[in-house]
Amino acid sequence: xxxxxxxxxxxxxxxxxxxxxxxxxxxxxxxxxxxxxxxxxxxxxxxxxxxxxxxxxxxxxxxxxxxxxxxxxxxxxxxxxxxxxxxxxxxxxxxxxxxxxxxxxxxxxxxxxxxxxxxxxxxxxxxxxxxxxxxxxxxxxxxxxxxxxxxxxxxxxxxxxxxxxxxxxxxxxxxxxxxxxxxxxxxxxxxxxxxxxxxxxxxxxxxxxxxxxxxxxxxxxxxxxxxxxxxxxxxxxxxxxxxxxxxxxxxxxxxxxxxxxxxxxxxxxxxxxxxxxxxxxxxxxxxxxxxxxxxxxxxxxxxxxxxxxxxxxxxxxxxxxxxxxxxxxxxxxxxxxxxxxxxxxxxxxxxxxxxxxxxxxxxxxxxxxxxxxxxxxxxxxxxxxxxxxxxxxxxxxxxxxxxxxxxxxxxxxxxxxxxxxxxxxxxxxxxxxxxxxxxxxxxxxxxxxxxxxxxxxxxxxxxxxxxxxxxxxxxxxxxxxxxxxxxxxxxxxxxxxxxxxxxxxxxxxxxxxxxxxxxxxxxxxxxxxxx
Amino acid sequence: xxxxxxxxxxxxxxxxxxxxxxxxxxxxxxxxxxxxxxxxxxxxxxxxxxxxxxxxxxxxxxxxxxxxxxxxxxxxxxxxxxxxxxxxxxxxxxxxxxxxxxxxxxxxxxxxxxxxxxxxxxxxxxxxxxxxxxxxxxxxxxxxxxxxxxxxxxxxxxxxxxxxxxxxxxxxxxxxxxxxxxxxxxxxxxxxxxxxxxxxxxxxxxxxxxxxxxxxxxxxxxxxxxxxxxxxxxxxxxxxxxxxxxxxxxxxxxxxxxxxxxxxxxxxxxxxxxxxxxxxxxxxxxxxxxxxxxxxxxxxxxxxxxxxxxxxxxxxxxxxxxxxxxxxxxxxxxxxxxxxxxxxxxxxxxxxxxxxxxxxxxxxxxxxxxxxxxxxxxxxxxxxxxxxxxxxxxxxxxxxxx
Numbered sequence: 001x002x003x004x005x006x007x008x009x010x011x012x013x014x015x016x017x018x019x020x021x022x023x024x025x026x027x028x029x030x031x032x033x034x035x036x037x038x039x040x041x042x043x044x045x046x047x048x049x050x051x052x053x054x055x056x057x058x059x060x061x062x063x064x065x066x067x068x069x070x071x072x073x074x075x076x077x078x079x080x081x082x083x084x085x086x087x088x089x090x091x092x093x094x095x096x097x098x099x100x101x102x103x104x105x106x107x108x109x110x111x112x113x114x115x116x117x118x119x120x121x122x123x124x125x126x127x128x129x130x131x132x133x134x135x136x137x138x139x140x141x142x143x144x145x146x147x148x149x150x151x152x153x154x155x156x157x158x159x160x161x162x163x164x165x166x167x168x169x170x171x172x173x174x175x176x177x178x179x180x181x182x183x184x185x186x187x188x189x190x191x192x193x194x195x196x197x198x199x200x201x202x203x204x205x206x207x208x209x210x211x212x213x214x215x216x217x218x219x220x221x222x223x224x225x226x227x228x229x230x231x232x233x234x235x236x237x238x239x240x241x242x243x244x245x246x247x248x249x250x251x252x253x254x255x256x257x258x259x260x261x262x263x264x265x266x267x268x269x270x271x272x273x274x275x276x277x278x279x280x281x282x283x284x285x286x287x288x289x290x291x292x293x294x295x296x297x298x299x300x301x302x303x304x305x306x307x308x309x310x311x312x313x314x315x316x317x318x319x320x321x322x323x324x325x326x327x328x329x330x331x332x333x334x335x336x337x338x339x340x341x342x343x344x345x346x347x348x349x350x351x352x353x354x355x356x357x358x359x360x361x362x363x364x365x366x367x368x369x370x371x372x373x374x375x376x377x378x379x380x381x382x383x384x385x386x387x388x389x390x391x392x393x394x395x396x397x398x399x400x401x402x403x404x405x406x407x408x409x410x411x412x413x414x415x416x417x418x419x420x421x422x423x424x425x426x427x428x429x430x431x432x433x434x435x436x437x438x439x440x441x442x443x444x445x446x447x448x449x450x451x452x453x454x455x456x457x458x459x460x461x462x463x464x465x466x467x468x469x470x471x472x473x474x475x476x477x478x479x480x481x482x483x484x485x486x487x488x489x490x491x492x493x494x495x496x497x498x499x500x501x502x503x504x505x506x507x508x509x510x511x512x513x514x515x516x517x518x519x520x521x522x523x524x525x526x527x528x529x530x531x
Numbered sequence: 532x533x534x535x536x537x538x539x540x541x542x543x544x545x546x547x548x549x550x551x552x553x554x555x556x557x558x559x560x561x562x563x564x565x566x567x568x569x570x571x572x573x574x575x576x577x578x579x580x581x582x583x584x585x586x587x588x589x590x591x592x593x594x595x596x597x598x599x600x601x602x603x604x605x606x607x608x609x610x611x612x613x614x615x616x617x618x619x620x621x622x623x624x625x626x627x628x629x630x631x632x633x634x635x636x637x638x639x640x641x642x643x644x645x646x647x648x649x650x651x652x653x654x655x656x657x658x659x660x661x662x663x664x665x666x667x668x669x670x671x672x673x674x675x676x677x678x679x680x681x682x683x684x685x686x687x688x689x690x691x692x693x694x695x696x697x698x699x700x701x702x703x704x705x706x707x708x709x710x711x712x713x714x715x716x717x718x719x720x721x722x723x724x725x726x727x728x729x730x731x732x733x734x735x736x737x738x739x740x741x742x743x744x745x746x747x748x749x750x751x752x753x754x755x756x757x758x759x760x761x762x763x764x765x766x767x768x769x770x771x772x773x774x775x776x777x778x779x780x781x782x783x784x785x786x787x788x789x790x791x792x793x794x795x796x797x798x799x800x801x802x803x804x805x806x807x808x809x810x811x812x813x814x815x816x817x818x819x820x821x822x823x824x825x826x827x828x829x830x831x832x833x834x835x836x837x838x839x840x841x842x843x844x845x846x847x848x849x850x851x852x853x854x855x856x857x858x859x860x861x862x863x864x865x866x867x868x869x870x871x872x873x874x875x876x877x878x879x880x881x882x883x884x885x886x887x888x889x890x891x892x893x894x895x896x897x898x899x900x901x902x903x904x905x906x907x908x909x910x911x912x913x914x915x916x917x918x919x920x921x922x923x924x925x926x927x928x929x930x931x932x933x
Binding site: 030031314315316362363364365368369372375376391392393394395396399400402403404406407408 | 561562563564565573719721722723724777779781782784787788789790793794796797800801804
């Protein structure tokens, strides 16, 4: 017997942490408030960092959400002296790679957090410098993230002119000046000049990135409706999606191409529409959801055989004001993804409704009864998407699964997976139904494929060596330069954009992500001439 | 003062009595939802009662309630319920906010602190509406218990007791929001389709039963539970913050051979829970020996209140209810109860025993098997010291010290 108790505990701790880091965002959930969530996540991070630093760093290569990735990076950089040289080098590569994948506003926020924490070691400064050097258009950042860039440059003692060494002369000369106000001579760089003019002229406001323009619009007192109509072309794709409902209230209309929206975001958008509108646009919305699911399923489409799913649409899937209907959106995304993956698909919503397009959070969670219905269809795979609060009656789902495993299916012919979109602050993990059924945290329905793979570790039948091997493989793929292969993790689409602070201050514009780019008809005219 | 309850119940019905009142009144108890020490058991109706609907009026100011016959009381009342009758063939309508009332009470009072005068506890607003203050009917019934004071002027009773009875009489209760975890439990509670009521347990002691006629009314009135009154006992139990356990038994593995067996066992488990709950947990609402009193009667609907038998050491609930229909077809449309604290039960018990013995101290003491002095001190501890003449009380105190 080579496996020790310590190994088993380590294995369990890592899986717990990964589940938490995939689902938890420190925001308010249906059952727990933001303070409890933050406290609980903070404890897990400290616990992992102190006890399993190596594994903790390796989780950066997994699909942990952006909030937790930033927390991990922050933790690793502020306790650098605990690691030896080889470990530090590996951590440095992991951090640099992860920062490349994070949306820029998250990275800038991380830099500001490092500044608040007083973390200013040489490695931190080098990481900040390298990341800023790799930015495709720092002049654009200097306008869009002006305060944050200024803080980062000051904190890392950087010479801002060196950061834009390849840019034209006027950018190099002026980028320092923009940090210190709009007064003085006109700028030569077009975007700086637009920004300067926007202080005085309303027309210039509409040429700026949307979030910056919003601030100026408030200053100039531009009515919201007129502003939305004219600033529309400067919105990123996600801003456009997010402002749909808001625009409707202001009687403005934003065009959006649903074909490019990822599955879970699309599901969130669909659920935000009134029921009447959903049924009126049924063909369009169903088509978009099916297309997004097919994209996410990729080559596995139609290869999962007979699949049954128990999907939670009880009242608790309403989420919270910060994560509005997120659990229901994940379940809805899961419905369409499983439909694409399965040869034969039987969905069972807890409320008993059958039309996935007209769902809203309602009623109790009779998971146990629905599980029986699902098992009746003799599936090859059974997927449960629920927050694990089984209450009608409580504990019946656990009983059904326990007896099913022990009496009716001891050989595990049916593979059962429970995916939980909600981090349970009290349990320091996602809530489990029963120990014999693996539970994995899920943030986006698109990750369902990789999560089902990860969930087999949670069954306790695969030990620490296998888990380490899995992590090493993921890490190797993760660290492979972008040019060589497709990055193994799906592009993190800013998974926590319900964050209201984020909505207010930042956007998800990511100039090196073409899908998230400013939709400017003539790029280059308003930007710097940086190559 | 004539609000004393008559010694015998004004009417008696076996329908809502004892174990199984939930089923007898057409309700089905569904599986409980728990949050720390709070357990909420939803009650579902197969057929909602359409002929009577409840609505809510929110009040912000403290209220003075005119009970009638020159008795007043001051209380903070968060809201009143308005019951509305519908004629035959009137189409069903949603309740909340859809019915504007015919006229409002005129607010009077000084500018510093607005106080509203509520005329009577239950009052007809228009031909088909009745306003009543939830739980206050029941509480008033309890407060007014033997409110008139001694009927025979035995020498022990003080002049004040003889002249003005128990007035002023006061009792304390806690608002639902101050019962720990109750607000959270209500917030995360997942309302069942067709739900018309809820039983609130705190640390598995029944705190309150609440039933309304229609699911739409329930959805509108569910949040009002945090503004309801709860007894001291409930508040203290809430402070324990012990998570309550799931009470259903595990499924017997041995009995399961096929999936159909598993389903049968699962259904049996649910039935067992409902039976256990109805017979063991909810039976105490209508204890044998409760007294009922009619407050209003209107077109086949009857608003009444009830008082428990005041048995010390047992749970005692006061409450108010509306039932519609006559005789066999009578259905419970509205119910709201309040669990008395142990001291409140003792007060009620003492008053009841005193009244039963014609307010004669010696006879009552003899029934308890204690001396007159000990009984007088017991009265004093229960908060009724002012009813006894000062010199008599001093005499008893001296006797007890000896």
